[in-house]
Amino acid sequence: MSSLPEGWDMVVGLEVHTELKTATKLFCGCANNFGDEPNTNICPVCLGLPGSLPVLNEGAVEFAIRIGLALHCVVQPSSFHRKNYFYPDQPKDYQISQYDVPINGPGYLDLPDGSRVGIERAHLEEDTGKTTHVGGTGRIHGSDESLVDYNRSGVPLVEIVSGPDIRSAEQARGYAAELRSILIASGASDGRMEEGSMRVDANVSVRRGTEAPFGTRCEIKNLNSLRSVQRAVEYEALRQIAILDDGGTISQETRHWDEDAGKTQTMRSKEEAYDYRYFPEPDLVPVVPSEAFIRQIEAELPPMPAQRRRELIAHFGDAATDAQLDQANAAVELNLDPFIVGAIEKGITPALALARTANELAGLGDDAMSLPKDDYIALLKMEDAGELSATQSKKVLADLVAAGGGDPKAVAESKGFEQLDAGALDATLDEIIAANPDEWARYREGDDKLTGFFTGKVMAATQGQADGKAVNAALRQRRS
Amino acid sequence: MSDNTRPLNEDDVRHVAKLARLQLKDEEIIRFTEQLRSVLDHAADVASLDLEGIAPTAHPLELSNVLRADEVTASSDRDEVLRAAPSVADHRFRVPRIVGEAP
Ligand SMILES: [Zn+2]
Numbered sequence: 001m002s003s004l005p006e007g008w009d010m011v012v013g014l015e016v017h018t019e020l021k022t023a024t025k026l027f028c029g030c031a032n033n034f035g036d037e038p039n040t041n042i043c044p045v046c047l048g049l050p051g052s053l054p055v056l057n058e059g060a061v062e063f064a065i066r067i068g069l070a071l072h073c074v075v076q077p078s079s080f081h082r083k084n085y086f087y088p089d090q091p092k093d094y095q096i097s098q099y100d101v102p103i104n105g106p107g108y109l110d111l112p113d114g115s116r117v118g119i120e121r122a123h124l125e126e127d128t129g130k131t132t133h134v135g136g137t138g139r140i141h142g143s144d145e146s147l148v149d150y151n152r153s154g155v156p157l158v159e160i161v162s163g164p165d166i167r168s169a170e171q172a173r174g175y176a177a178e179l180r181s182i183l184i185a186s187g188a189s190d191g192r193m194e195e196g197s198m199r200v201d202a203n204v205s206v207r208r209g210t211e212a213p214f215g216t217r218c219e220i221k222n223l224n225s226l227r228s229v230q231r232a233v234e235y236e237a238l239r240q241i242a243i244l245d246d247g248g249t250i251s252q253e254t255r256h257w258d259e260d261a262g263k264t265q266t267m268r269s270k271e272e273a274y275d276y277r278y279f280p281e282p283d284l285v286p287v288v289p290s291e292a293f294i295r296q297i298e299a300e301l302p303p304m305p306a307q308r309r310r311e312l313i314a315h316f317g318d319a320a321t322d323a324q325l326d327q328a329n330a331a332v333e334l335n336l337d338p339f340i341v342g343a344i345e346k347g348i349t350p351a352l353a354l355a356r357t358a359n360e361l362a363g364l365g366d367d368a369m370s371l372p373k374d375d376y377i378a379l380l381k382m383e384d385a386g387e388l389s390a391t392q393s394k395k396v397l398a399d400l401v402a403a404g405g406g407d408p409k410a411v412a413e414s415k416g417f418e419q420l421d422a423g424a425l426d427a428t429l430d431e432i433i434a435a436n437p438d439e440w441a442r443y444r445e446g447d448d449k450l451t452g453f454f455t456g457k458v459m460a461a462t463q464g465q466a467d468g469k470a471v472n473a474a475l476r477q478r479r480s
Numbered sequence: 481m482s483d484n485t486r487p488l489n490e491d492d493v494r495h496v497a498k499l500a501r502l503q504l505k506d507e508e509i510i511r512f513t514e515q516l517r518s519v520l521d522h523a524a525d526v527a528s529l530d531l532e533g534i535a536p537t538a539h540p541l542e543l544s545n546v547l548r549a550d551e552v553t554a555s556s557d558r559d560e561v562l563r564a565a566p567s568v569a570d571h572r573f574r575v576p577r578i579v580g581e582a583p
Contacts, residue, residue, distance in 0.1 A: 022550050029553030038571045043556045059550025079538045086501055088575040101538075133577055134569075144577035147569055275499055285543040 003169075003234065005245075009210045010237040011217075012166035012202055014229075016179055017159050018189040019127060019197040020063040025154040026126045027054030027096065027284075032156070034195060038149035046154035048092030053283050060156035061103070061287060062297060063188035064124045067158050068104030069298050070186045071119045077288040078103040078123070080281040088148050089128035097125035097159075099278045103287060109162075109182070110306060111174045112329055118163030129153040158188070164203070164214065169237070173230035176200055177333050180226075181305040184335045192366050193225050200229050204236040206244065215240070216250040220264055222257045232257040236264050305332050312337050315350050324351070327358035334362050335369060342373050348380045356380060360394050364401045372405040379408035391464030392417040417465065425458070425466055429474060432457045444479055451475060488517045 004010060022032050028045035044052035068075045081099035102123030109117050129150040160179065166172050180198060183189040191198045205217035220236055223229045235257075240250050255264040303311075309332045313320055320328070331337045336357050343353035361368045361376070379400065383393040396411045412418075432454060433440045443450040451472065458471045493513045497504050504512065558571060567574040 024550050024552050029548070029551065030555045031552045037558075039558050039562065039573075041555050042558070042561060047556075047561065055546065055548045057550050058547040061547065077544075084499070088573070131575075132572070145569075146575050146577050147572035148575060149572050275495075277496075277499060280538065282539075284539075285541060285546050286538045287547075288544040 004206075004237060005241060007208060008237075008241050009207050009212070010167060010169075010233070011164050011205045011207065011214050012169075012172050012233055012237075013164040014162045014166065014172060014175060015159060015201040015203070016162075016176065017127075017157050017199045017201075018067075018183050018191070020060050020156040020158060020188055021190060022057055022059040022063065022156055024057055024059070026057050026060050026124070026156040027154055030151075030154065033151070034197065036151055039151060041151045042153070046091075047150060048090075054096065054281075056284060056287065057156060060124060061289065063156070063186075064103050064122070064158050065289060065294060065297050066186045066188050066301060067160070067183065068107065068122050069294070069301055070182050070304055071104070071107040071109055071122060071160070073104035073107030073119055073122055075103065075289060075294050076105050077101065077286055079286045080124075080284045081278045082281050083125075083276045083278055085276060087128075088146060089131050089153070091129065091150060091153060095126060095128065096281055096284070098123035103289075109175065109178060111171065111178050112306075112309065113171070113174060115171060115174075117165045117171075117175050120161045120163050122158050122160040125157050125159060127152050127155040127157050164205075167210075169230045169234035172202060172233045173226050176229045177226050178305065181333050181335060185302055185304055185308075187302065194366070196224070199223075202229065202233050202236070204233055204240070205250070206237050206240045215244075216252050218250065218252065218264070219254045220257050221254060221267065222259075224259070228257060228259050231259075231262060232264060235262065239264065308332050308337050312340060315341070315344050316354075324354060327354050330362055331358045336361055339371075339373055339376055343377045343380050346377050346381070348377065348384050352384055353380060356383075356393070356397070360397055361401070364398065367401050367404070370404055371401050375400055375405045375408060382408060382412070386467050386469065388412060388417060389464055389467045391459065395464075422470075424462075425470060425474060428458055428461050428466070429454075429471075429478070432461065433478075443475070488513060488520055 019032075019034075024030060025032055025041075025046055028043050030041040030043050030046055033041060045054055065075050067073075078098055078101045080096050082094040083097045083099075084094045086093055102121040104119075104122035106121070107119040109119060111117065129148050130152050131146045131148050133144070133146050162175065166175055180191040180193070183198065184191045189197060193199075200223040202220040202223060203217045204220060205215040207213065207215045218236060218240070220232050223232055236255070243250060254267045256267045257264050309328060312328045312332060313325065316324060316328075328337070328340075331340055331354070339361060340350075340353045340357045343357075344350050361371070376397075379388075379393060379396055382388045383390065388396065392412065392415075395415065396408050396417070399411050399415075400406050400408060436454075436457070439450050439453055443454065454475055455468060455471050458466050459468075490509050490513050493509050493516060494504075497509075497512075562568045562571065562573070565573050
């Protein structure tokens with residue numbers, strides 16, 4: 001599975017920060033709303049003004065426990081610490097986090113490929129504000145400056161730390177993908193990586209052989225997509241191997257992933273490593289969730305991706321092809337399987353529901369999840385009944401997702417999509433056959449490869465209005 | 481500071497001052513080293529007690545689970561808050577650019 005040079009092994013652990021979908025921040029009643037006007041959700045607590053006191057959000061505790069239970073963690077009594085550092089994104093000059101006793105202790109995550117990755121902990125902490133750097137062309141001549149928005153300051157986060165159990169870049173991606181699905185399924189997080197609500201850091205080291213002691217590790221930051229996770233881990237392992245092969249040594253450091261350049265670069269070395277002077281947060285008392293509370297959350301936990309994968313594949317029985325199994329995994333990974341199951345239950349052909357969801361809906365980004373399921377099923381129904389061609393259906397789908405929903409019939413009409421009637425199809429076929437007599441002769445002699453040629457010509461001539469199945473039927477009919 | 485047997489020295493105080501972004505004169509370093517050492521000596525007295533069988537205390541109050549409901553309350557007025565800031569641009573706090581990324 002690994003693409004490392006012979007004899008080398010990589011050791012990877014991931015740290016994932018996820019924002020929780022609470023209504024309010026971790027220690028104050030300010031709204032937790034991504035994208036609001038800057039500095040509109042701020043108060044003395046999340047600005048760290050003297051005399052203000054934090055009070056822990058019950059909803060954040062419940063979400064953190066949900067995540068812990070979904071990852072088979074030990075949910076335990078915990079307390080908070082102050083992590084001290086100076087940076088303008090943190091107005092108090094310390095971040096409230098959990099240190100020696102996190103709310104969730106050891107657990108594990110099973111990947112679709114059958115491997116298991118240990119979870120060391122999943123603890124609660126607060127997010128920081130958002131700084132935007134502006135260059136020297138600003139109003140103050142020649143100065144560089146940063147602008148700070150504290151809306152995000154104090155938003156609840158759970159940091160999930162894996163064990164050093166990951167052994168390939170693909171597995172790192174698989175872990176991040178499965179964790180993202182679990183976070184979304186638990187209802188605790190929306191897992192939107194491009195908006196920064198889920199952020200991944202990777203600790204990467206290499207060693208000679210699977211039994212050798214762990215090597216010196218580097219921490220890779222700025223992994224903003226699943227693709228970045230895989231590419232960055234692969235790049236970093238190969239970088240370290242090249243240095244060691246040359247007789248060099250790895251220095252422990254934090255490195256920044258540059259997605260465009262496809263490289264990691266030094267951010268800070270170990271000598272500059274921060275000394276956070278953790279000490280107990282005196283303004284907060286311990287959190288001791290009762291056994292009854294934990295069991296109640298466990299009982300209400302929705303089905304997790306592993307179970308949903310099994311249930312989805314069951315709709316296809318033993319007939320599922322490898323491609324369909326991949327499609328099913330992709331759909332569950334993106335939490336789109338309810339669209340497929342919902343459509344199948346409404347009588348849509350399962351293969352169509354799976355293909356449209358895993359190929360087209362999944363390709364429409366995070367907004368796809370917000371499409372009302374009924375609108376989607378209504379569209380599939382039209383396509384399944386032959387009222388829309390596959391090409392037309394895909395175009396209507398893109399419009400529906402962009403608009404956040406709507407009536408597919410109205411969208412199809414507004415685009416002038418009407419299924420070509422049989423007469424128009426016949427006339428088009430007549431013209432195409434007349435223009436391509438050699439191909440038609442070969443097709444009549446049984447050269448089935450030309451089916452695609454003629455279907456393509458019809459689609460081009462009708463701008464995708466023809467139904468592929470109807471074209472195939474007409475071709476076969478004329479041949480016999 | 482985990483090494484309990486070694487007495488605090490001036491380099492320790494310089495390190496802590498640097499972390500706290502405090503600029504101290506040499507005579508202040510000497511004075512604070514003495515003062516901090518006496519604080520640590522006092523803590524060492526506590527460490528010498530026999531605490532066998534006594535559970536660690538996370539907080540001096542006998543309290544746990546002080547929680548609030550996840551309900552939005554009014555935030556502060558943005559203009560009022562920003563008026564108190566030394567420098568503002570685009571409704572945001574304007575600060576000198578810090579080299580490097582957040583830790
Ligand atoms: Zn607040």
